Amino acid sequence: MIKIGVFSQLAQVSIRTLRHYDVMGLFKPEFIEPITNYRYYGLEQLPRLTRILALKEMGLTLEQIIQMVNKDLSNTQLREMLNTKQKELADQMEQSQLQMERIKVRLWQIEQEGKPSAYEVILKKVPTYNLVSIRKIIPTIQEMVAYRCRMYKDLYQWLVEHHIKVDQELALYHFQEFIESNFDFEAAVAISRDDYERTIKCSKDNIAIYLLPEEDLVASVIHSGAFMQVSQALFDLFKWISLHNYSPTGPIREIHLFGHENDLVDPNSIVVELQIPVMKNK
Amino acid sequence: MIKIGVFSQLAQVSIRTLRHYDVMGLFKPEFIEPITNYRYYGLEQLPRLTRILALKEMGLTLEQIIQMVNKDLSNTQLREMLNTKQKELADQMEQSQLQMERIKVRLWQIEQEGKPSAYEVILKKVPTYNLVSIRKIIPTIQEMVAYRCRMYKDLYQWLVEHHIKVDQELALYHFQEFIESNFDFEAAVAISRDDYERTIKCSKDNIAIYLLPEEDLVASVIHSGAFMQVSQALFDLFKWISLHNYSPTGPIREIHLFGHENDLVDPNSIVVELQIPVMKNK
DNA sequence: TTGCTCCTCACGTCACGTGAGGTGGC
DNA sequence: TTGCTCCTCACGTCACGTGAGGTGGC
Numbered sequence: 001m002i003k004i005g006v007f008s009q010l011a012q013v014s015i016r017t018l019r020h021y022d023v024m025g026l027f028k029p030e031f032i033e034p035i036t037n038y039r040y041y042g043l044e045q046l047p048r049l050t051r052i053l054a055l056k057e058m059g060l061t062l063e064q065i066i067q068m069v070n071k072d073l074s075n076t077q078l079r080e081m082l083n084t085k086q087k088e089l090a091d092q093m094e095q096s097q098l099q100m101e102r103i104k105v106r107l108w109q110i111e112q113e114g115k116p117s118a119y120e121v122i123l124k125k126v127p128t129y130n131l132v133s134i135r136k137i138i139p140t141i142q143e144m145v146a147y148r149c150r151m152y153k154d155l156y157q158w159l160v161e162h163h164i165k166v167d168q169e170l171a172l173y174h175f176q177e178f179i180e181s182n183f184d185f186e187a188a189v190a191i192s193r194d195d196y197e198r199t200i201k202c203s204k205d206n207i208a209i210y211l212l213p214e215e216d217l218v219a220s221v222i223h224s225g226a227f228m229q230v231s232q233a234l235f236d237l238f239k240w241i242s243l244h245n246y247s248p249t250g251p252i253r254e255i256h257l258f259g260h261e262n263d264l265v266d267p268n269s270i271v272v273e274l275q276i277p278v279m280k281n282k
Numbered sequence: 283m284i285k286i287g288v289f290s291q292l293a294q295v296s297i298r299t300l301r302h303y304d305v306m307g308l309f310k311p312e313f314i315e316p317i318t319n320y321r322y323y324g325l326e327q328l329p330r331l332t333r334i335l336a337l338k339e340m341g342l343t344l345e346q347i348i349q350m351v352n353k354d355l356s357n358t359q360l361r362e363m364l365n366t367k368q369k370e371l372a373d374q375m376e377q378s379q380l381q382m383e384r385i386k387v388r389l390w391q392i393e394q395e396g397k398p399s400a401y402e403v404i405l406k407k408v409p410t411y412n413l414v415s416i417r418k419i420i421p422t423i424q425e426m427v428a429y430r431c432r433m434y435k436d437l438y439q440w441l442v443e444h445h446i447k448v449d450q451e452l453a454l455y456h457f458q459e460f461i462e463s464n465f466d467f468e469a470a471v472a473i474s475r476d477d478y479e480r481t482i483k484c485s486k487d488n489i490a491i492y493l494l495p496e497e498d499l500v501a502s503v504i505h506s507g508a509f510m511q512v513s514q515a516l517f518d519l520f521k522w523i524s525l526h527n528y529s530p531t532g533p534i535r536e537i538h539l540f541g542h543e544n545d546l547v548d549p550n551s552i553v554v555e556l557q558i559p560v561m562k563n564k
Numbered sequence: 565t566t567g568c569t570c571c572t573c574a575c576g577t578c579a580c581g582t583g584a585g586g587t588g589g590c
Numbered sequence: 591t592t593g594c595t596c597c598t599c600a601c602g603t604c605a606c607g608t609g610a611g612g613t614g615g616c
Contacts, residue, residue: 003595003596004595004596005594005595005596010539010555012406014580014581015595015596016579016580016581016582017579017580019580019597019598020579020580024579035588036587036588036596036597037596037597037598038588038595038596038597039596039597043506043539043540043553044506044551044553046504046506046539046553046555047401047402047504047505047506050402050404050503050504051402053402053404054384054402054403054404057380057381057384057404057405058381058384058385058388059378059381059385061578061579062578062579063578075392078392079389079392082385082388082389082392083389085381085385086382086385086386086389089378089381089382089385090382092374092378093375093378093379093382096341096371096374096375096378097375098339099339099340099341099367099371100368100371100372100375102336102339102340103340103341103364103367103368103371104368106340106364107361107364107365107368110357110360110361110364119329120329120332120333120335120336121336122332122335122336122339123339124294221332222328222329222332223329224325224326224328224329257292257325257328258325269326271325271326271328273292273328285569285570286569286570287568287569287570296606296607297569297570298605298606298607298608299605299606301571301572301606302605302606306605317614318570318571318613318614319570319571319572320569320570320571320614321570321571343604343605344604344605345604
């Protein structure tokens with residue numbers, strides 16, 4: 001019969017740990033002095049403690065270990081617990097791997113420019129949108145503003161006619177490189193599911209009503225400032241994507257967080273979110 | 283000016299998180315209504331939040347992020363924090379890797395025998411021991427008991443003569459395979475540092491006094507039961523070592539947790555720890 | 565008046581580490 | 591009597607999730 005101090009040295013665990021396992025009901029001393037509450041352990045208890053420590057070294061929680069050691073589980077249940085834990089570990093490692101890569105890129109950026117990019121990119125998932133839109137090829141960059149204005153105007157006119165409320169205005173760019181002409185542009189608004197279901201069938205020639213699917217992975221950046229500078233943000237976003245070994249898989253989305261483009265007061269103070277659906281390169 | 287609910291949707295973070303960042307001083311609303319305490323955010327605040335989230339995706343703690351975002355750190359400090367985190371992540375991944383391997387072996391054991399080995403092996407480090415010992419080649423297994431008894435007797439006699447207290451009795455096996463004869467055996471006791479320093483120079487021909495070095499990594503198993511069965515435990519320990527891709531790097535240590543071999547009352551109820559210093563195979 | 569949003573506590577998480585404050589045995 | 595070991599609370603950890611209980615605005 002050994003007191004807790006010696007036993008903890010033999011077993012290479014802290015006294016606190018032994019006490020903790022006692023109150024948890026995971027590993028109790030052989031005998032407790034009723035008056036002093038001193039815990040006394042026996043040497044034959046060591047193998048059981050070792051079993052517990054071995055399970056802990058697999059990353060299992062104490063609750064799980066209690067299950068495995070107190071009740072005796074079937075092999076099937078045992079396998080299942082271990083398999084589950086294995087998957088958890090795999091996820092964790094992937095997670096750490098990702099964090100590592102992000103840090104590496106950041107360190108690289110610091111070396112490179114002395115300053116990280118003005119924009120921060122994050123990855124996220126986005127839900128589906130119920131869209132109403134007008135899509136056109138805009139021949140030259142000079143005509144861009146006029147075209148966009150016209151397109152949103154037509155769009156809102158149709159929406160008003162059909163009494164549809166706008167949740168969120170956005171724009172879609174159907175190109176993935178920097179081109180000089182013939183921009184495939186889509187002016188769009190997201191509407192509520194109710195309005196969508198109600199009007200899905202009244203589409204006109206030039207008005208599209210459709211579901212933009214959800215994306216599990218979009219790279220996203222937020223630009224706050226002048227409208228003119230959106231292209232710089234977009235450039236940085238593309239740079240980030242290639243640096244992190246992703247590839248675009250869909251059109252660029254420009255979410256008009258500032259409100260409506262045609263109601264804009266000051267084009268030098270807007271806020272938009274740029275999103276590009278991506279996937280990891282193999 | 284946006285209320286917390288909408289802002290949290292735009293930013294894809296929970297309301298609770300925004301409140302938490304507020305009280306931490308990491309990210310405060312642009313304006314707080316004094317009467318209601320309602321938090322109001324501005325769209326231009328989104329980029330800052332995004333920067334915070336990007337740093338969080340590198341696995342940094344909120345405290346660290348506060349440092350990086352509120353005070354502006356030098357590039358050197360920044361690099362240092364990221365490097366530190368990188369090392370942490372590397373350690374974590376190694377840890378997870380180890381846990382994975384342990385689980386794999388366990389699963390494999392279940393498949394194999396339907397039952398895991400009776401013994402649990404754990405890895406640990408052991409400190410140095412101040413040893414006094416007698417080492418001999420024991421010609422045959424039949425002579426083992428007599429030899430051991432004699433050796434411990436001689437050892438204790440010498441210890442008594444020199445008034446040395448015994449901390450722990452142990453045995454060292456200087457072989458790593460199962461051999462049939464000529465066992466290189468060492469009967470030893472660990473003594474206190476004081477006694478060690480005091481007697482280091484009075485060694486006799488057959489008595490060795492020396493420091494058994496600390497080991498960073500020993501594979502250890504505890505056997506509780508009959509003395510006869512120690513060889514089975516040793517066998518399982520060797521099996522574990524090779525299964526987990528380790529190799530022995532030193533003599534086997536048999537720690538006599540039960541007390542003194544020559545005072546043993548019941549050889550069917552002993553407790554010993556077997557330790558083998560190991561290293562990972564490359 | 566009824567939902568909806570917002571608010572402030574405050575507990576719980578996981579496996580202990582770390583005092584605080586007090587008591588038996590040599 | 592002085593250290594040493596042991597005891598029982600109880601707080602702290604990290605980044606929030608999750609109620610509880612209550613209040614303004616449509």
